[in-house]
Amino acid sequence: MRKRLIRTLKTFCRDEAGSPTVEFGMAALPLILMVVGTMEFGLIMFTSTLMESGLRDAARFGITGQVPDAQSRMERITDIIAERTLGLVDMNEAAIQILVYDSFGDVGRGEDFVDGNGNGTYDAGETYTDENANGQWDADIGTAGAGGSGEIVVYRMEYAWPLLTPLVGHLVGSDGHFALKAAVAVRNEPWDG
Secondary structure (H helix, E strand, C coil): EEEEEHHHHEEEEEECCHHHHHHHHHHHHHHHHHHHHHHHHHHHHHHHHHHHHHHHHHHHHCCCCCCCCCCCCCCCCCCHHHHCCCCCCCCCEEEEEEEEECHHCCCCCCCCCCCCCCCCCCCCCCCCCCCCCCCCCCCCCCCCCCCHHHHHHHEEEEEEEECHHHHHHHHHHHEEEEEEEEEEECCCCCCCC
């Protein structure tokens, strides 16, 4: 009985009839994840390009000062961004920010403050200069809107792309999402009115 068992084991170990199937079974999952991950990164790059293109086209419309008949200027700007992203960006989840500045040097600048405790950041109770007269300290002095004639306008967009491959999500994303950002700064054309 023992000799028969040893002979069966030797025969089994020499038999290579199912080895390609076993090898494919071991390699299939990593291969599929790699293919899906590659496709997803392609979609992420494509969507990022569409976001930048959408903001650029929206800014092109915004600098003219046109006001469409059936919409406000801001609604039309948002619609242009939605059209240019081809439905890949959920506009309900995307954060679009359009801010007006006096000069390009003011873009992204916070209001001046006296750093009483020397930590380099504004803390409640510290003295500040309320440049935009809204009654609170702001990390960015821009005011919301599409701006007037000759003003500087910054268009920003952020979107949390939902990752399809959860294993890759731990390496490149946060909470199953990949942060996409785009921005463009322009000076509005001079116009009457």
